[in-house]
Amino acid sequence: MARTGFYPGSFDPVTYGHLDIIARAARFVDRLVLGVGVHHGKQALIAAETRMSLLDTVTRPIAAHTGVVIEVASFDGLAVDAARRHRAGLIVRGLRDATDFDYEVQMSQMNGAMAPDIETVFLAASPATRMIASSLVKQIARMGGDITLFIPKEAQAVMAEALAKPSH
Numbered sequence: 001m002a003r004t005g006f007y008p009g010s011f012d013p014v015t016y017g018h019l020d021i022i023a024r025a026a027r028f029v030d031r032l033v034l035g036v037g038v039h040h041g042k043q044a045l046i047a048a049e050t051r052m053s054l055l056d057t058v059t060r061p062i063a064a065h066t067g068v069v070i071e072v073a074s075f076d077g078l079a080v081d082a083a084r085r086h087r088a089g090l091i092v093r094g095l096r097d098a099t100d101f102d103y104e105v106q107m108s109q110m111n112g113a114m115a116p117d118i119e120t121v122f123l124a125a126s127p128a129t130r131m132i133a134s135s136l137v138k139q140i141a142r143m144g145g146d147i148t149l150f151i152p153k154e155a156q157a158v159m160a161e162a163l164a165k166p167s168h
């Protein structure tokens with residue numbers, strides 16, 4: 001039976017940390033749906049459609065290399081509802097530090113109470129990408145810093161465009 005995973009996040013922008021989690025999740029799923037959150041009240045720098053097409057572009061090599069089907073979809077409600085809609089039996093999340101751990105474990109337990117049929121699988125961040133956070137990448141970029149170590153070049157172009165808009 002094919003195993004589908006759902007990996008939700010903001011991906012604003014997608015980083016090498018996310019790509020590490022996606023590549024590693026591809027080892028144990030046949031199909032991975034990347035859920036781009038478009039929640040009301042959560043202001044993103046990059047438009048949802050752009051975050052989605054960017055994710056699609058930068059994950060293509062992983063799909064080609066592993067044979068795993070990688071799909072990108074937006075969602076605006078509960079992750080468990082979106083996971084179910086995409087027929088995913090597990091939710092994938094990355095853990096960087098104790099802050100992630102406390103929040104993620106609590107969330108997975110509440111999700112487990114709501115959807116006992118969906119299991120959350122945590123992957124510990126890899127040492128090389130553990131320090132990367134989209135929020136800090138945005139701060140560094142706003143201050144003119146070099147973000148080439150943290151996000152793929154396709155994402156850098158999108159960031160430059162988003163930051164060039166008058167509202168930023």
Ligand code: ADP
Binds near residue numbers: 093096125126133
């Ligand atoms: P959210 O807004 O839900 O935190 P993010 O896009 O920041 O969404 O992150 C989505 C998921 O990716 C979360 O599980 C987060 O812990 C994980 N993640 C983010 N950055 C990294 C990283 N550098 N290494 C491993 N996991 C990460």
